[in-house]
Amino acid sequence: MAEETGQEKTEQPTEKRIKDARQKGDIPRSRELASTALLLASAAAAILFGGNVAATMISIMQESFTLDRQDVFDTARMFTHLGEALYEGFFSLWGFYLLTLLAALLSPIALGGWNFSGQAIQPKGSRINPLSGLKRMFSLKALIELFKALAKFLLVGAFAIMVLWLDRPDLFALAREAVEPAIAHSLQILGWSFLVMSLSLIIISLIDVPFQLYDYNKKLKMTLQEVKDEMKSTEGKPEVKGRIRQLQREISQRKMMSEVPEADVVITNPTHYAVALKYDQGGSGAPRVVAKGVDFVALKIREIAQEHDVPLLSAPPLARALYHATEIGDEIPAGLYQSVAQVLAYVFQLKRYRKRLEEAPEPLRDEDIDIPEEYRKDPDE
Known part of the structure; x- marks a missing residue:
């Protein structure tokens, strides 16, 4: 050919x-x-x-x-x-x-290796x-x-x-x-x-x-x-399509996990959801979602964050809201700017406190984070 x-x-x-x-x-x-x-x-x-x-x-x-x-x-x-x-x-x-x-x-x-083939002994002109x-x-x-x-x-x-x-x-x-x-x-x-x-x-x-x-x-x-x-000729086969999708998911997940160490904070449910955020303070964009997941994936995100000293913040309503309102790589929606700003302000104060640059911040409680009603999700969802 x-x-x-x-x-x-x-x-x-x-x-x-x-x-x-x-x-x-x-x-x-x-x-x-x-x-x-x-x-x-x-x-x-x-x-x-x-x-x-x-x-x-x-x-x-x-x-x-x-x-x-x-x-x-x-x-x-x-x-x-x-x-x-x-x-x-x-x-x-x-x-x-x-x-x-x-x-x-x-x-x-x-x-x-060993190989048994009937085609090899078939007569050929x-x-x-x-x-x-x-x-x-x-x-x-x-x-x-x-x-x-x-x-x-x-x-x-x-x-x-x-x-x-x-x-x-x-x-x-x-x-x-x-x-x-x-x-x-x-x-x-x-x-x-x-x-x-x-x-x-x-x-x-x-x-x-x-x-x-x-x-x-x-x-x-x-x-x-x-x-x-x-x-x-092979892409149309269901098993090939399934394998391609599986490989795509694996590649996407590996890339996502590699972004977690660079995150500024990981907001958790604390066990079912995990959303990692990255904010470029020198840029003009909003905070960006670099990783998110539920159950086992959420557990892996938390483990990687702990290994690399990325702050973990338990805020179940905000974690659910971010998980359902964004995709990986998205900037957070405008409706959650204030909520995320509260979290990031607390995290940055905490980092400065650890460097002994200022006093310890007041603990951030769930009820202190203001989440618009349209972004609130039921815990069972």
């Missing part, structure tokens, strides 16, 4: 874009990471369980080469011996099976289209894969030669050992060799994993028009 419209994919993929891609089976994957995990698991299994495997294999060989005449000419007994040997050999390798299975199951979690195949063969991704394959071949080959060179005394010594210790020793050498060679794959994985994440993100990037189209 970006090619058709001529727009560049400059926008990061949205959650919906990523979710849709996962549903189609399109997730970031690193073959090198999976190969490294399997090789490390095999190395660990050889080191940890090599001795037991060697002992079992020697026991199987001893039993297989010590058959009597009756066993040799009795087909049923031969099949019995063969079955027992296969059974013992199979179960002696349980450590290898377990560790490699865990590596195969857990390695996808490190990049992309583009997969058998010769032209599409040629495009894939000569694409940048194909060249990168070729480079990785060559790098892996050279690195693993170099590490393998180094391991053989370092282990040559042990390898030559195997010929002088008895069968049982020689097999156990061989498995130990094999395990450590795998471990050393896996270091080369770790180096490649450390390069490949970030590249796969970058390439996946680049592939899912969107044009500005695609983002707008997606927003139009």
